[in-house]
Amino acid sequence: MSNIYDILVERGFIEQATHEDEIRELLDKESVTFYVGFDPTGDSLHVGHFVQVMVMMHMQKAGHKPIALVGGGTAKIGDPSGRSDIRKMLTEEQLDKNVRGLTNQLSKYLNLDRENGYAVNNKDWLDDLKYIEFIRDIGKHFSVNRMLTAECFKSRLEKGLSFLEFNYMLLQSYDFLELNKRYGCKLEMGGNDQWSNIIAGVDLVRREEQKQVYGLTFKLLTTSEGKKMGKTESGAVWVDPDKTSPFELYQYLRNIDDADVENTLAMLTFLPMEEVRRLGNLEGSEINKAKEILAFEFTKIVHGEEEAMNAQKAAKALFSGGNDMTNIPSTEMEKAKFEDGIGLLALMTELGLTASNGEARRLVKQGGVSVNDEKITDFKKEITLEDFVDNKLLIKKGKKKYHQVIVK
Known part of the structure; x- marks a missing residue:
C-alpha cells in the first residue's frame, strides 16, 4: 500500500x-502543497495537536509539501468552533510569543525550509486587509443563511454569537485563497x-x-469512551519539556487504557500497521509491553531517542526499585495483612x-491513582x-x- 491517502485511512x-x-488520485500523481492551521492560544503544542503533526509528517515523507500556518491574525478573533463561550483575547505581544513557540516546535518535526515546506503566519496578509474591499470582494461569496447552519456556529448561537466571531469563517477561507495564490496550495487539512x-x-x-x-478532516485523538486524549487532572500534556517533562509524557502514554492502545499506536507512531495490530491484540499483562513501546516511540518522536531512553530507564527504575527509589517514601508492612486482601x-x-x-x-474516579504503573478505575x-x-x-x-x- 503506497498511496498516502490509503495509509492515512488505514x-x-x-x-x-x-x-x-x-x-487520492491527486496525491498519487504529483507532489501536493497542503496546509494545516494551528491556533496560537498557547506557546506550545500538546498531545492533541500531534494528530495534525503526524499527518503532516506522513505526508512530507510521501513527497508532499506542508504549509504550517500559525494563525497570528485569526487568533485576534478566535475560532468559535466547538465552543460555547467567547475566547479570551490575547495581546499582540502574547500572540507573537505564542506564534514563535509553535513555529519553532513545528520546525523540529517538519522540514520548513521554503523548498520542502513552509512556515507562515496569516498575520502577514490579514493585518493589512482593507475592510470595505474585503467585505465587497470576499463577503459576497458567503450566504449568511448557510453560515448559520454550520456546526461551528451552532453551540455559540445559544449564548450569542458575536459579529467578531462570525467573521472567522471568512478569514480562514481567505487563508486558503491566499495560500493557493502564493504557494499553489491545493489541499486544506484540519x-x-x-x-x-x-x-x-x-x-x-x-x-x-x-x-x-480540496479539503479533508482528521479524527480527534480520543479514548474508547470518546473523551479527548492529552488531558490530565492537572491540565494538558504538553510538547514543551519545561511544561511536561519527557518522563511525564512517557508515563502518560504508558498509563493509557488497554482499549486505547491500538488506535494510539496507529496515530502517534510510525510503526507498521501489522505491528500495531499485533501489539493492540495483546492481552492481560502482555498489553503493558505494547504500552511501553507506544510510550517509547512517541517520546522518541517528540523529544528524540536519548530522552526517550532516559524516560524509559527512569520508569523501569522507579518500578523495579532502582536508584531512583531512594527518595520515595516507603512503608514496611506484614505479609499477613494482605493475605485476605485490603481495600x-x-x-x-x-x-x-x-x-x-x-x-x-474521588482520586480513583478521576483517574489519579496507579498501582505498579497501572491506572486503577x-x-x-x-x-x-x-x-x-x-x-x-x-x-x-x-x-x-x-x-x-x-x-x-
Missing part, C-alpha cells in the same frame, strides 16, 4: 473528505471541528480563482496518601499479595506522588 486519521477519489470552515475555503477558491481545491482506599489512607477513604475514592479494588512484585508495591497518586509498600 491508520485511522481521516474522517471527512470533499472529493475522496480525486484527492481537525473534524474545522469541516465547515474547510468546505467554505474550498468554495471560495473555486468562486474566486475558478480552481478546484485500596483504606491502604492509601493508612499510608497517609489521602486524608480519608472518600478522598481516595475500580475504587473497590482489593490489594493482595498477588499485586506485589519482589515483595514491593508502588502506589502513585496524581502526577508526582509515589509511595512504596514493602512486605516482610
Whole structure:
C-alpha cells in the first residue's frame, strides 16, 4: 500500500473528505502543497495537536509539501468552533510569543525550509486587509443563511454569537485563497471541528480563482469512551519539556487504557500497521509491553531517542526499585495483612496518601491513582499479595506522588 491517502485511512486519521477519489488520485500523481492551521492560544503544542503533526509528517515523507500556518491574525478573533463561550483575547505581544513557540516546535518535526515546506503566519496578509474591499470582494461569496447552519456556529448561537466571531469563517477561507495564490496550495487539512470552515475555503477558491481545491478532516485523538486524549487532572500534556517533562509524557502514554492502545499506536507512531495490530491484540499483562513501546516511540518522536531512553530507564527504575527509589517514601508492612486482601482506599489512607477513604475514592474516579504503573478505575479494588512484585508495591497518586509498600 503506497498511496498516502490509503495509509492515512488505514491508520485511522481521516474522517471527512470533499472529493475522496480525486484527492487520492491527486496525491498519487504529483507532489501536493497542503496546509494545516494551528491556533496560537498557547506557546506550545500538546498531545492533541500531534494528530495534525503526524499527518503532516506522513505526508512530507510521501513527497508532499506542508504549509504550517500559525494563525497570528485569526487568533485576534478566535475560532468559535466547538465552543460555547467567547475566547479570551490575547495581546499582540502574547500572540507573537505564542506564534514563535509553535513555529519553532513545528520546525523540529517538519522540514520548513521554503523548498520542502513552509512556515507562515496569516498575520502577514490579514493585518493589512482593507475592510470595505474585503467585505465587497470576499463577503459576497458567503450566504449568511448557510453560515448559520454550520456546526461551528451552532453551540455559540445559544449564548450569542458575536459579529467578531462570525467573521472567522471568512478569514480562514481567505487563508486558503491566499495560500493557493502564493504557494499553489491545493489541499486544506484540519481537525473534524474545522469541516465547515474547510468546505467554505474550498468554495471560495473555486468562486474566486475558478480552481478546484480540496479539503479533508482528521479524527480527534480520543479514548474508547470518546473523551479527548492529552488531558490530565492537572491540565494538558504538553510538547514543551519545561511544561511536561519527557518522563511525564512517557508515563502518560504508558498509563493509557488497554482499549486505547491500538488506535494510539496507529496515530502517534510510525510503526507498521501489522505491528500495531499485533501489539493492540495483546492481552492481560502482555498489553503493558505494547504500552511501553507506544510510550517509547512517541517520546522518541517528540523529544528524540536519548530522552526517550532516559524516560524509559527512569520508569523501569522507579518500578523495579532502582536508584531512583531512594527518595520515595516507603512503608514496611506484614505479609499477613494482605493475605485476605485490603481495600485500596483504606491502604492509601493508612499510608497517609489521602486524608480519608472518600478522598481516595474521588482520586480513583478521576483517574489519579496507579498501582505498579497501572491506572486503577475500580475504587473497590482489593490489594493482595498477588499485586506485589519482589515483595514491593508502588502506589502513585496524581502526577508526582509515589509511595512504596514493602512486605516482610
